Amino acid sequence: MSSKTLSKSEIKKVARLARLEESADDKFLEEFGGQLNDIFEYINELKKVDLTGISPLDGVRTTTLIELRSDQIDQDTTRRDKIRQNILNAFPNRQGDLLVLPGIFEE
Amino acid sequence: MFALSKNPTIDEIQDLYRSHTANVTDVAKFFLNRIESLDKDIQSVVRGLGSFVFDQASKLDIELEGHQDIESLLKEKPLFGIPYALKDNVLVQNLHAYSQSKVLEGYIAPYSADIYTNLDEAGALLLVQVNMDEFAVGASTEYSGFDKKTKNPADLSRVPGGSSGGSAAIVASGQVPFAIGSDTGGSIRLPASYCGVYGYRPTFGMVSRYGIMALASSLDQAGPLCNTPKDIKTVFNVLSSGSTSHEQTCLSFINDKDDIKKIEPKEKYVIGKPKEFFADGIDPKIIEKIELVLKQLEEGGHTIKEIELPYTKYSIAAYYILQPVEAAANFERYDGVRYGHQPDDIKESMFYAARDLFGPEVKRRIMMGTYTSSAGYYDAYYNQACRMREKITQDFKRAFDSVDIIIGPTAPTVAFKIGQNTEDPLAMYLADVIVSPQSIAKLPAISIPVGTLPVDGKDLPVGLQVTAPELGENVIFDIAETISKLKF
Numbered sequence: 001m002s003s004k005t006l007s008k009s010e011i012k013k014v015a016r017l018a019r020l021e022e023s024a025d026d027k028f029l030e031e032f033g034g035q036l037n038d039i040f041e042y043i044n045e046l047k048k049v050d051l052t053g054i055s056p057l058d059g060v061r062t063t064t065l066i067e068l069r070s071d072q073i074d075q076d077t078t079r080r081d082k083i084r085q086n087i088l089n090a091f092p093n094r095q096g097d098l099l100v101l102p103g104i105f106e107e
Numbered sequence: 108m109f110a111l112s113k114n115p116t117i118d119e120i121q122d123l124y125r126s127h128t129a130n131v132t133d134v135a136k137f138f139l140n141r142i143e144s145l146d147k148d149i150q151s152v153v154r155g156l157g158s159f160v161f162d163q164a165s166k167l168d169i170e171l172e173g174h175q176d177i178e179s180l181l182k183e184k185p186l187f188g189i190p191y192a193l194k195d196n197v198l199v200q201n202l203h204a205y206s207q208s209k210v211l212e213g214y215i216a217p218y219s220a221d222i223y224t225n226l227d228e229a230g231a232l233l234l235v236q237v238n239m240d241e242f243a244v245g246a247s248t249e250y251s252g253f254d255k256k257t258k259n260p261a262d263l264s265r266v267p268g269g270s271s272g273g274s275a276a277i278v279a280s281g282q283v284p285f286a287i288g289s290d291t292g293g294s295i296r297l298p299a300s301y302c303g304v305y306g307y308r309p310t311f312g313m314v315s316r317y318g319i320m321a322l323a324s325s326l327d328q329a330g331p332l333c334n335t336p337k338d339i340k341t342v343f344n345v346l347s348s349g350s351t352s353h354e355q356t357c358l359s360f361i362n363d364k365d366d367i368k369k370i371e372p373k374e375k376y377v378i379g380k381p382k383e384f385f386a387d388g389i390d391p392k393i394i395e396k397i398e399l400v401l402k403q404l405e406e407g408g409h410t411i412k413e414i415e416l417p418y419t420k421y422s423i424a425a426y427y428i429l430q431p432v433e434a435a436a437n438f439e440r441y442d443g444v445r446y447g448h449q450p451d452d453i454k455e456s457m458f459y460a461a462r463d464l465f466g467p468e469v470k471r472r473i474m475m476g477t478y479t480s481s482a483g484y485y486d487a488y489y490n491q492a493c494r495m496r497e498k499i500t501q502d503f504k505r506a507f508d509s510v511d512i513i514i515g516p517t518a519p520t521v522a523f524k525i526g527q528n529t530e531d532p533l534a535m536y537l538a539d540v541i542v543s544p545q546s547i548a549k550l551p552a553i554s555i556p557v558g559t560l561p562v563d564g565k566d567l568p569v570g571l572q573v574t575a576p577e578l579g580e581n582v583i584f585d586i587a588e589t590i591s592k593l594k595f
Contacts, residue, residue: 011474018435018477019442020470022459031467036474038533043424043479046491056493059500086200086217090446101444 220318237273248272268298293542300570384515435476558595
């Protein structure tokens with residue numbers, strides 16, 4: 001079985017997907033390329049194991065303790081409002097009641 | 108005036124209140140003084156809390172003075188007046204929390220974690236916040252995003268383990284009686300083993316994750332690090348005491364469910380000894396220590412049974428696919444928009460500028476997770492890891508048909524030297540080889556200190572790990588108590 005090594009262009013593509021593109025300079029590609037390849041050689045061992053008959057979702061279906069909370073808004077309005085204010089105050093760029101974001105439209 | 112032992116327990120501190128020797132403010136000052144003198148060498152604290160501590164202590168002192176019957180106060184609030192440390196990934200409303208990442212520098216928590224609320228309602232006193240690997244990603248605390256190097260109290264040239272290294276080191280050095288850590292793939296148990304304290308990972312789902320910065324949502328659990336099994340049990344019961352007033356918790360608490368029962372402790376246990384946990388790659392001197400404990404348990408009437416967990420040999424490979432995928436998804440929120448570092452220029456590149464602040468290991472995990480879950484690759488990698496997860500879970504289920512608990516070492520080695528593995532991520536990952544299976548299988552597990560090994564003139568702690576089936580918390584506390592009384 002051939003070992004998978006990531007090419008520089010593949011690493012760049014993954015960096016774009018992960019929004020880490022700013023970091024993907026040559027130094028990053030050198031350093032990470034080598035380390036990622038070592039790691040991938042290791043986890044490639046998993047591909048060799050025959051696990052037919054098991055669905056990836058099997059574990060999820062049999063989990064005992066996990067339940068989602070009820071779909072309810074917190075009834076404690078004081079607590080809720082305080083948290084809401086705190087979250088809005090943390091927003092770094094505000095103009096009054098407007099929260100500033102970078103534009104995503106082209107010219 | 109009073110004195111406390113090198114590693115004071117909850118009982119020891121509460122005896123001061125029972126005997127009216129001290130109040131909470133006195134105790135807070137005592138531990139803050141200890142921190143001031145000891146932590147310059149250990150470097151576990153990332154944030155002192157100034158007047159917050161004394162405000163909380165004063166409130167507790169008013170309660171203390173108002174109670175004729177101290178015993179009933181201590182019964183109602185089992186952690187009354189006990190100072191503790193919180194890992195920097197736990198939110199406390201209005202306090203800073205950075206998960207030791209530059210990406211969150213300056214962040215102030217808008218709400219409190221459920222575990223903090225539970226600890227607060229039980230009367231515990233938050234004293235300091237402690238160091239961790241950035242976003243809980245690491246096995247040595249060396250990846251802490253502000254380059255703070257926490258030392259192992261047993262040997263200052265060695266790591267405390269990670270990612271809850273600050274939590275383990277501060278408890279091992281007696282600077283607080285307990286600390287809270289988080290365990291995703293061993294991050295409580297590994298540092299507990301390296302530093303020589305008890306560290307407990309609960310059954311997945313027992314402790315609310317609300318307000319704990321997420322790393323991998325199907326693997327994260329918060330838990331206690333303490334110096335005795337009794338303290339582990341006391342703190343755990345508080346952490347898992349979610350009540351229905353906490354409507355925003357995401358998980359059902361066992362206390363509210365009649366049809367789910369915790370497993371009862373027994374007089375004598377059948378103890379599984381998996382050959383995979385005693386294989387090559389584990390330091391033979393560590394194996395010797397574990398065998399010594401097993402021998403004494405056998406002499407005490409417990410039964411030792413050799414078992415096999417064949418798929419656990421794939422745990423690391425499965426874990427290092429599952430965890431990075433979930434981490435990459437959870438770290439998408441760090442985009443510099445709603446919180447955290449903000450560059451001066453609002454344009455698309457702000458996403459990159461913020462995310463460039465992640466440390467190298469976090470970037471590695473995000474890259475790995477993005478790749479293995481991307482189109483064309485996720486069936487071979489991510490889905491395969493999910494299937495492997497089920498196989499590992501089945502291995503344990505099958506084993507627990509014939510044994511009550513499983514015992515093995517916590518780590519393949521004692522604490523390694525600072526700087527030894529930072530350039531070799533794979534070597535760092537292999538430290539998790541016998542703690543990641545339990546996370547994958549969602550099982551409770553504890554690391555118990557079982558003596559030390561002499562290395563380079565220092566005595567380095569060795570940890571023994573007990574794994575129980577889901578809901579086996581009380582079994583674990585029981586056997587931990589038994590083991591704590593043995594000879595090492």
